[in-house]
Amino acid sequence: MAITEATEQDLPIIRDIAYRTWPTTFGEILSPAQIDYMLNMMYSPDALTAQIKDKNHVFLLAQETDNNEYLGFISYEFDYKNQSKTKIHKIYLLPASQGKGVGRLLLDKVAMLAIERANSHLSLNVNKYNKAIQFYERMGFATVDNETIDIGEGFLMEDYIMEKPLIA
């Protein structure tokens, strides 16, 4: 498996993985209308381009080396809100690629980069009902707060904020 940094040319791959992963991830948590709304808000070509070009988000892609299939991605931002924290904005693996250690590899890679950057914590938001919470706990994250974000059109994101301290 290879982990590479995505360029603007790779944005359709990220969009494709998100559209194939969100229905199973959020099908029992969010309405179909909210899933459509959030995918469009976060993964439209313009939104993804802005994340890379204007918002300092970096995307890493996980790729199977045997057949070149893309398995998933993670995105992160160093020095989030001028704090010594690296924010994990997104981590999504195709359903068939979950539970095989790829998520751990992507998270470990970002933790290593964050330590090199001298950031002291990883931080992320996760939906309160997402099974990924157990994954994050296993990876050393703990819940530090919760947050309800009004994303418009009457939709809310009801999240926990989880953090992991980093030791160099």
Ligand SMILES: CC(C)(COP(=O)(O)OP(=O)(O)OC[C@H]1O[C@@H](n2cnc3c(N)ncnc32)[C@H](O)[C@@H]1OP(=O)(O)O)[C@@H](O)C(=O)NCCC(=O)NCCS
């Ligand atoms: C969440 C996600 C990124 C985790 O990646 P993954 O490759 O499936 O997880 P890994 O196989 O690397 O698991 C790492 C460890 O966490 C544990 N773990 C993973 N998911 C778990 C779960 N739902 N419950 C309990 N433990 C879990 C594994 O057992 C493993 O522990 P071990 O190393 O001691 O055996 C992936 O499953 C995914 O893309 N899910 C759907 C999208 C999603 O919810 N993204 C997060 C949005 S905030």
